[in-house]
Amino acid sequence: MMKTHLLRYFVVLAEELHFGRAAQRLCITQPPLSMALKTLEQDLGTVLMERDAKNVKLTPAGEAFLHEARKVLAQLQHAAEVVRGVAQGLQGRLDIGITGSMVYRQVPGFCRAFRAERPLVELCLHEMSTRDQLQAIASGQIDCGFLNIGTPQDDIRTLSIGEEPFVCCLPSEHALAQRGEIDLRELAQDTFVMFAREVAPANYDNVIACLQQAGIHPHTRHAARQWLTVMALVSAGQGVALVPACMQTVGMNGVHFAALRGSRVTTPAVLAWRPQGMPAVLEAFVASVQNLVEAGQP
Numbered sequence: 001m002m003k004t005h006l007l008r009y010f011v012v013l014a015e016e017l018h019f020g021r022a023a024q025r026l027c028i029t030q031p032p033l034s035m036a037l038k039t040l041e042q043d044l045g046t047v048l049m050e051r052d053a054k055n056v057k058l059t060p061a062g063e064a065f066l067h068e069a070r071k072v073l074a075q076l077q078h079a080a081e082v083v084r085g086v087a088q089g090l091q092g093r094l095d096i097g098i099t100g101s102m103v104y105r106q107v108p109g110f111c112r113a114f115r116a117e118r119p120l121v122e123l124c125l126h127e128m129s130t131r132d133q134l135q136a137i138a139s140g141q142i143d144c145g146f147l148n149i150g151t152p153q154d155d156i157r158t159l160s161i162g163e164e165p166f167v168c169c170l171p172s173e174h175a176l177a178q179r180g181e182i183d184l185r186e187l188a189q190d191t192f193v194m195f196a197r198e199v200a201p202a203n204y205d206n207v208i209a210c211l212q213q214a215g216i217h218p219h220t221r222h223a224a225r226q227w228l229t230v231m232a233l234v235s236a237g238q239g240v241a242l243v244p245a246c247m248q249t250v251g252m253n254g255v256h257f258a259a260l261r262g263s264r265v266t267t268p269a270v271l272a273w274r275p276q277g278m279p280a281v282l283e284a285f286v287a288s289v290q291n292l293v294e295a296g297q298p
Contacts, residue, residue, distance in 0.1 A: 002043060004076060007069045009036040010048065014066045017056045040065075092281040093122040097133035097145030099200065100226045104246040105269065106161055106292075107146050114288045121281055129199040129225065137274050143282050144273035150202045157275045159286065161293050163266035166207065166242040168258045169234050177256040184214035184263050191239035192218040199225050203267050207242050210265035231255055 013022040013033060023030045041048050048062035058066065082091055098107055111123050126142060133145035137156060149158070168187070170177050176186060192211075197204035211218050221239055224230045228250065230241050235254030244267050248257045271289050273282060 002040075004073070006036050006040050007073055009033055010040055011066065011069050011073065013037065013049070013056070014058055014062065017058075019051075019056065091118075091120040092279065093124065094144070094281055094285055095124050095126060095142040097126050097128045097136060097142045097147065099130055099133070099147050100127060100228060101148075101164070101244045101246055101267075102146040102269070103127075104244075104249050105146075105164065110289050110292060113292060114285055117288060118281075118284065121285075130202070131199060133272070137272060140274075143279075144271060144285065146269065146271055148200050148202050148267050148269060149272070150268050155274060155276075156272050158270040158272045159290055159293070161269045161271055161289065163268055164244045164246055166210070166260065166265045166267065167245045167248065168260060169231055169241045169243045169247070170256045170258065171234055171237050171240070172254050172256050173237065174240065174256065176258070179258050181261040182258040183261045184211065184216060187240055188214075188216050190219070191221045193222045193224065193230050193233045193239040193241040194218070194220050195227065195230060196223040196225050206265050206267060210242070210260075210263055214263055228252075 009022075009026060009028075009032075012025050013019065016022040016025065019030050019033055023033050026033065037049060044061075044065070046061045047059050048065055050057045050059055096111075107125075111125070114121070115123065126136075128136060128142075128145070130147040130149060133142065133147045134149070134153065134156065136142040137145055138153075146161070168182050168184075170182075176182055194207070195203050208218075222233050224233060227243055227247050230243060231247060231250065231252050233239065234241050235252060242260075242265060243257075245257075271286065273286060278286075
């Protein structure tokens with residue numbers, strides 16, 4: 001295999017066309033430079049330079065080899081820069097899980113801020129349920145995830161990004177649809193559209209606990225796997241629902257949102273990752289999110 005220092009020696013000599021100046025640039029003596037050229041010519045089986053006591057000139061084969069040698073050295077330089085960038089967390093790729101509601105919360109802002117800090121890092125978002133994200137993090141399918149859990153697994157580390165309050169989502173034709181606030185007890189006879197428990201147990205359990213605290217044992221008709229589906233079913237008159245307040249920004253027709261009077265129910269939101277063998281780029285992303293959370297920025 002041809003050694004890279006031979007290529008570097010040849011390129012410098014081809015640029016200088018003078019053994020003395022080339023040796024000076026390379027910080028070596030002339031004999032190793034002459035030996036390097038001889039080795040290259042023997043390996044390639046052709047003369048690369050015509051030289052005499054006064055002149056050094058590239059042969060046509062030497063001209064062609066110079067072009068290719070420069071490309072090889074440039075590619076090696078690029079490879080070294082990529083490796084250093086990855087090792088320092090300046091380059092690479094992060095696969096990040098998000099639940100549906102996270103799109104309407106801080107996550108886009110976290111991603112924009114990180115891209116501004118490290119523009120060579122590729123961020124790839126994957127919409128997944130909380131349950132699926134935990135499995136994907138454990139298996140290495142994704143690097144980290146924004147999800148809704150209260151108590152993490154032993155092998156998962158989390159960073160809280162704040163709790164999101166729930167609001168009541170009513171069909172526009174509902175008798176209480178003009179209210180700014182609603183007491184949950186006023187919905188005791190309504191049918192509730194629920195978020196499927198197997199998708200996000202923490203969300204489901206928090207909503208049920210709040211309803212039971214208000215003395216409501218809800219009549220449920222539908223169990224959806226996406227908050228947009230929950231709201232679409234409410235819009236279609238299939239019931240009422242409690243949804244994260246951030247979902248109000250969706251702008252869906254046919255629904256009305258009202259704050260909860262006398263009740264408070266929230267959904268926990270965390271950034272989760274597996275701490276074992278964290279790549280530098282993931283460490284940098286976690287630190288960036290933590291800094292924004294501590295600064296109170298979106």
